[in-house]
Amino acid sequence: MKKSYIMTPGPVPISNEVLIEHGRPLMHHRSPEFSKIFAEVTDKLKKFMQTTNDVFILTSSGTGAMEAAVTNTFSKGDKVLVVNAGNFGERFKKISTTFGLNVISLDYEWGQSAIPSDIKKALDENPDIKGVMIQQSETSTGILNNIESVGKIVKNYPAILIVDAISGIGASEIKVDEWGLDIVCGGSQKAISAPTGIAFISVSRKAWEMIEKSDIPKFYFSLNAAKKYADKNPPQTPWTPGISIIVAMNKALDMFFEEGREKVYERHRVNALAVQKACEKLCLEMLVSDTASRGVSVTSIKVPEGIDGKLLTKTMRIKYGVTVAGGQGKLQGLIFRIGHLGYVGIFDVLVAIAALEFALKEQGWKFELGTGTTEVQKIFFENNYMSE
Ligand SMILES: *Cc1c(COP(=O)(O)O)cnc(C)c1O
Numbered sequence: 001m002k003k004s005y006i007m008t009p010g011p012v013p014i015s016n017e018v019l020i021e022h023g024r025p026l027m028h029h030r031s032p033e034f035s036k037i038f039a040e041v042t043d044k045l046k047k048f049m050q051t052t053n054d055v056f057i058l059t060s061s062g063t064g065a066m067e068a069a070v071t072n073t074f075s076k077g078d079k080v081l082v083v084n085a086g087n088f089g090e091r092f093k094k095i096s097t098t099f100g101l102n103v104i105s106l107d108y109e110w111g112q113s114a115i116p117s118d119i120k121k122a123l124d125e126n127p128d129i130k131g132v133m134i135q136q137s138e139t140s141t142g143i144l145n146n147i148e149s150v151g152k153i154v155k156n157y158p159a160i161l162i163v164d165a166i167s168g169i170g171a172s173e174i175k176v177d178e179w180g181l182d183i184v185c186g187g188s189q190k191a192i193s194a195p196t197g198i199a200f201i202s203v204s205r206k207a208w209e210m211i212e213k214s215d216i217p218k219f220y221f222s223l224n225a226a227k228k229y230a231d232k233n234p235p236q237t238p239w240t241p242g243i244s245i246i247v248a249m250n251k252a253l254d255m256f257f258e259e260g261r262e263k264v265y266e267r268h269r270v271n272a273l274a275v276q277k278a279c280e281k282l283c284l285e286m287l288v289s290d291t292a293s294r295g296v297s298v299t300s301i302k303v304p305e306g307i308d309g310k311l312l313t314k315t316m317r318i319k320y321g322v323t324v325a326g327g328q329g330k331l332q333g334l335i336f337r338i339g340h341l342g343y344v345g346i347f348d349v350l351v352a353i354a355a356l357e358f359a360l361k362e363q364g365w366k367f368e369l370g371t372g373t374t375e376v377q378k379i380f381f382e383n384n385y386m387s388e
Contacts, residue, residue: 012342035234062187087140136168144295151179
């Protein structure tokens, strides 16, 4: 017998409560029954994102929202600044060049977070920049960018700020309105802990002004079409949405608010700390050396010399049922990543570290079994994890 544990930075584990909702008999997307749920989910997403901006639900993975952000706001040849600190920064670059934008890439070493004053400098040197794109949490490395500071900078320029918060939102704080974020993208399969296949996107007034002038072709991801249908009474989507996923998200969002925003963030903070401290006890090195730059959604761990990284994650998955992620892009084979966002509790973290210990031991890594798991228990105990 082997149980399965998914400890990746998306998709993430899903609660039974959410799975039951996902399995409800299908409703028609123009029925009053679904319209009610659709309106509720939209309202809950606004609360989740802490915004009064328009929020649209798109049926696609998170990348669809990133594409929608680019194709709806810009015009061909527009100059944009893309903060590139990993694989998802690269993705914003690829989307931008695909649609004919003039990309200035602000590159960082993979494992480092962006320096907000670099963005200010680039905006001062290029007053014709129309948009800035950045990840909140760069999932390929595990860093967290300081979106609050970036928001305060970009607000003073004509450029709009587009934030890919797909793996960050719901795990770390992001205040769309207070921080002045024009477009923010999220996905159902990350911290919300619903099935894969729904993206969501918030749009500010400043972004709408650019949307009106945008000349890049779009059809399925047209935000004007989304708005036209969202403004109907009751609100709808232009095309058939992922109905069951939206129904599941309704429950998942309820669970977020029931647990409470601050408690959810604290749970993520302690999960991340436990993983990092346990790995350090096992003499493994973190990719993100600067602790202040580390996010709480995923931890990237360097594959040490003498260990076969591919075999390590394969052993964890095949033999022990624990799926973790490898490295992406140029970090392939050099790191592995343990996801600890969404519906992840202390015993999930304990299982992941126990499986990691077994897989390391099988390759001859020298340590006492239980070194990592003991540290996990210690961190949880010290942080009064189960106080309520
Ligand atoms: C998961 C993720 C995405 C979107 O990936 P999809 O596979 O399209 O859902 C984009 N950006 C970041 C930072 C992510 O973590």
